[in-house]
Amino acid sequence: MRSWGYESxxxxxxxKREVADQVLPYRRLFRTVTPDDHLxxxxxxxxxxxxxxxxxxxxxxxxxxxxxxxxxxxxLNPHAAHHARKGRAQLRAxxxxxPLGIGVSEFNRRALEAAGFARTAVVPxxxxxxxxxxxxxxxxxxxxRGPQTNLLFVGRIAPNKRQDQLVRLLAYYRRCIxxxxxxxxxxxxxxxxxxxxxxHALARELGLGDAVHFAGGVSASxxxxxxxxxxxxxxxxxxxxxxxxxxxxxxxxxxxxxxDAGAVAETAGGAAIVLREGDLAVYAEAAGVIxxxxxxxxxxxxxxxxxxxxxxxxxxxxxxxxxxxx
Amino acid sequence: xxxxxxxxxxxxxxxxxxxxxxxxxxxxxxxxxxLPGGAPLPTDDGGDxxxxxxxxxxxxxxYDPRSRKPFIGPALTFARRALIGILRWYLHEIVHxxxxxxxxxxxxxxxxxxxxxxxxxxRVEALEEAKRREAIxxxxxHMDYELFAERFGGLESQxxxxxxxxxxxxxxxxRVLDIGSGRGTFLTLCKERGxxxxxxxxxxxxxxxxxxxxxxxxxxxxxxxxxxxxxxALDGIFAVHFAEHxxxxxxxxxxxxxxxxxxxxxxxxxxxxxxxxxxVGADSFWLDPTHRKPLPPEALRFYLQISGFEPVEIETxxxxxxxxxxxxxxxxxxxxxxxxxQTLFGDRDYAVIGRKP
Numbered sequence: 001m002r003s004w005g006y007e008s009x010x011x012x013x014x015x016k017r018e019v020a021d022q023v024l025p026y027r028r029l030f031r032t033v034t035p036d037d038h039l040x041x042x043x044x045x046x047x048x049x050x051x052x053x054x055x056x057x058x059x060x061x062x063x064x065x066x067x068x069x070x071x072x073x074x075x076l077n078p079h080a081a082h083h084a085r086k087g088r089a090q091l092r093a094x095x096x097x098x099p100l101g102i103g104v105s106e107f108n109r110r111a112l113e114a115a116g117f118a119r120t121a122v123v124p125x126x127x128x129x130x131x132x133x134x135x136x137x138x139x140x141x142x143x144x145r146g147p148q149t150n151l152l153f154v155g156r157i158a159p160n161k162r163q164d165q166l167v168r169l170l171a172y173y174r175r176c177i178x179x180x181x182x183x184x185x186x187x188x189x190x191x192x193x194x195x196x197x198x199x200h201a202l203a204r205e206l207g208l209g210d211a212v213h214f215a216g217g218v219s220a221s222x223x224x225x226x227x228x229x230x231x232x233x234x235x236x237x238x239x240x241x242x243x244x245x246x247x248x249x250x251x252x253x254x255x256x257x258x259x260d261a262g263a264v265a266e267t268a269g270g271a272a273i274v275l276r277e278g279d280l281a282v283y284a285e286a287a288g289v290i291x292x293x294x295x296x297x298x299x300x301x302x303x304x305x306x307x308x309x310x311x312x313x314x315x316x317x318x319x320x321x322x323x324x325x326x
Numbered sequence: 327x328x329x330x331x332x333x334x335x336x337x338x339x340x341x342x343x344x345x346x347x348x349x350x351x352x353x354x355x356x357x358x359x360x361l362p363g364g365a366p367l368p369t370d371d372g373g374d375x376x377x378x379x380x381x382x383x384x385x386x387x388x389y390d391p392r393s394r395k396p397f398i399g400p401a402l403t404f405a406r407r408a409l410i411g412i413l414r415w416y417l418h419e420i421v422h423x424x425x426x427x428x429x430x431x432x433x434x435x436x437x438x439x440x441x442x443x444x445x446x447x448x449r450v451e452a453l454e455e456a457k458r459r460e461a462i463x464x465x466x467x468h469m470d471y472e473l474f475a476e477r478f479g480g481l482e483s484q485x486x487x488x489x490x491x492x493x494x495x496x497x498x499x500x501r502v503l504d505i506g507s508g509r510g511t512f513l514t515l516c517k518e519r520g521x522x523x524x525x526x527x528x529x530x531x532x533x534x535x536x537x538x539x540x541x542x543x544x545x546x547x548x549x550x551x552x553x554x555x556x557x558x559a560l561d562g563i564f565a566v567h568f569a570e571h572x573x574x575x576x577x578x579x580x581x582x583x584x585x586x587x588x589x590x591x592x593x594x595x596x597x598x599x600x601x602x603x604x605x606v607g608a609d610s611f612w613l614d615p616t617h618r619k620p621l622p623p624e625a626l627r628f629y630l631q632i633s634g635f636e637p638v639e640i641e642t643x644x645x646x647x648x649x650x651x652x653x654x655x656x657x658x659x660x661x662x663x664x665x666x667x668q669t670l671f672g673d674r675d676y677a678v679i680g681r682k683p
Contacts (some may be wrong), residue, residue: 112340164361168359171357171359172356172357175348175349196328198361202361203360206359281343281353281357
């Protein structure tokens with residue numbers, strides 16, 4: 001926005017430490033906003049602040065990152081389930097007050113339409129690709145590099161991401177394809193301690209204790225190292241508003257096998273093996289074929305790299321400009 | 327990329343593995359395994375909680391009292407600084423003490439976590455597993471015991487003969503306990519003679535068979551059952567081929583319970599293979615992998631005596647079929663062969679018959 005000559009600021013209720021110096025406290029917004037300003041509200045969970053923002057005199061748009069269906073949390077995390085329900089109700093209320101809804105994927109745009117937004121558009125997430133230009137963490141590399149097959153999934157440990165299915169898939173993989181294969185689950189488990197504990201228990205029960213590795217939330221260089229040692233990226237997630245890790249996998253030249261859910265197929269854009277199967281064995285075999293067949297692997301990596309062009313700065317910027325009419 | 331063709335190929339692979347038995351019921355079960363329960367883990371975001379705690383303890387507290395608000399900003403800043411200045415002397419002591427507590431707690435946690443007992447659960451599990459396996463190996467529980475009994479167990483006629491030998495001791499009794507009642511041979515005999523008797527056995531199939539035959543039999547552990555009975559509740563105890571299946575210390579405890587639960591004047595009869603006959607003690611006794619220790623007759627008599635039975639008789643029976651010929655022998659040669667016959671080919675079983683005074 002600044003490069004187009006606009007004055008632009010980011011406001012947040014809470015900011016990660018790495019970006020804290022580039023973000024202003026959200027309260028400031030209430031004092032400074034004018035009717036001529038464009039206010040882009042990024043929405044991914046329910047919060048009273050949005051109601052107050054929607055009342056501000058400005059040209060408004062809501063950027064929807066999707067909210068996980070609350071059913072996934074029932075019985076595991078009542079707190080998360082409550083917030084998800086609240087968020088979905090709030091989205092419907094905002095639809096009547098905010099004139100433009102922007103989905104980061106077609107999947108999200110349809111959700112906005114269903115929630116009642118009069119005008120909708122798709123603008124993908126603007127990825128800061130420079131973030132990924134880091135040297136892989138040498139410790140992580142040394143620990144996991146080797147002849148073994150490393151299956152990788154990146155994403156918060158959360159019931160909708162179905163890491164439990166990945167653990168089961170590994171059980172098949174080790175018994176029917178490669179007994180030395182490992183599964184790396186990279187992603188924070190801070191918000192879902194109950195689900196995380198049960199994943200551990202499942203891995204133990206299936207005799208996979210050492211073969212499933214929970215890396216937790218990791219630094220950019222460690223993330224690069226996990227992608228560097230990955231044989232295949234496997235996603236069995238059942239709800240994705242965008243599926244950013246797919247693009248990361250393309251960026252790091254890792255072939256992808258994924259379940260078709262939410263925005264997965266559209267983000268993959270034909271550059272991954274996206275399946276709609278009931279039997280986990282088929283996903284495992286897909287990963288197995290990729291490991292076994294270099295030609296397929298290379299083909300997928302090539303497609304992935306080409307797919308990234310759709311998410312370049314230029315492409316996203318053009319989309320945003322036309323959505324906002326500026 | 328032809329996804330349809332690839333999907334078809336993948337399905338074909340799965341099908342082949344299923345047909346070959348690689349993708350068997352065990353794998354299918356793993357793919358359907360329910361998510362087990364579990365308590366939330368105490369770690370935070372992949373980090374070691376000790377490291378996180380150390381970082382928190384060592385982190386600096388920074389508070390900027392300056393206010394950037396227009397007009398009232400300088401006054402606010404001054405007020406905050408004044409308040410901090412006033413409270414400093416008081417807070418200093420409290421904070422200092424808390425720092426000491428935090429650091430000591432962190433050190434204590436580090437020491438505790440580095441102790442070898444950290445993996446206590448893993449070690450206990452390993453021990454339990456070793457113990458379980460030992461029990462399996464000791465008792466050869468994976469052996470087909472039914473098949474074993476068929477090949478090496480006594481004939482029904484022999485078992486009945488043995489029961490008949492002792493049943494007269496229980497004439498007129500109302501409540502005789504048969505420990506290890508098995509197929510119910512002794513119970514049947516008692517029933518025929520109007521003796522009130524019941525049995526306990528751990529083998530469910532045998533218990534059911536006896537019950538089906540109209541006999542009173544329960545699937546119970548003998549010792550537990552005895553402990554549940556009041557003093558003097560029984561007027562006889564019969565235990566054939568039971569003592570050699572329990573460890574000596576355990577046998578003492580059972581005998582003490584037998585003494586307690588029997589009425590005065592009642593018999594406790596225990597029969598077991600006779601290891602004094604060497605073909606038994608060195609050979610046939612060891613056929614059964616569930617046999618613990620051979621019990622020489624004098625040892626078992628002693629056990630009953632110290633348990634409070636008096637008198638305790640020994641009765642041997644079931645003579646060996648093989649014997650050295652004594653035909654045409656006389657003098658020292660006859661005496662030697664007799665001694666050999668007795669030692670090698672004597673009676674194969676014996677019973678101790680103890681009476682509660």
